[in-house]
Amino acid sequence: MxxxxxxxxxxxxxxxxxxxxxxxHRGRPELFWDLTNLTCMCSDCHDTIKQREDQAEPIGVWD
Structure with a gap:
């Protein structure tokens, strides 16, 4: 489970x-491949709540 x-x-x-x-990660490989930057999320939460949050941030790579 x-x-x-x-x-x-x-x-x-x-x-x-x-x-x-x-x-x-916004295209940054160090964040994309960082296993400590991953969490388990159900597809319902990921595809709705999390996507809205991510899209509210400026697009592109930033530090």
Missing amino acids: FQCSRCGVLHADTSKLVADHTIP
């Missing part, structure tokens, strides 16, 4: 889960 870091729901079916970047 895996738990969504956002809503806390437990999922046995891993096809309903996404490895999400806690800090959006």
